[in-house]
Amino acid sequence: MTLWWLANLVVLLVVVPLVVVLANRIIRAGTEINAYADDILEHGVALSGNLDPVPALLETRDTVGVVTANAVTYVDALKPLV
Template structure:
């Protein structure tokens, strides 16, 4: 009977506080996770609202790229007419052989 009381005392004063301490740590971690997920959900909904204008932005970007491509092509054509033609590798090799 004495061992029964000693076992109950050990359970009450040693095991139960350890279990309560571990449970407290787990519950505090769960609360932090819950707060973080609520924050993610709130900001995710706000971000989804900002994405409503994306198709219009893509259309505008495509049009701007087309305009830039036309301008760049015109510019490259003008520069090509101003520069002298480049000698090909075969022409350069033949001139090196003649010089040697």
């Protein structure tokens, strides 16, 4: 019976505090990861708002191609005058 009480005492004084310390470290790390994930989500949503005008780049690319072609034609037409 004495060994039973001694084993219970060891469990209460050694194992339980060790489990609490290890669980605390895991919970602290999880909380930190959660804070980082929330920060990434917040800034990711803000960034996606800045990407709304990206489809207009296709129209800009096409317009630049037309303007470049017209400028080349104009310069070619001026070459005989020089």
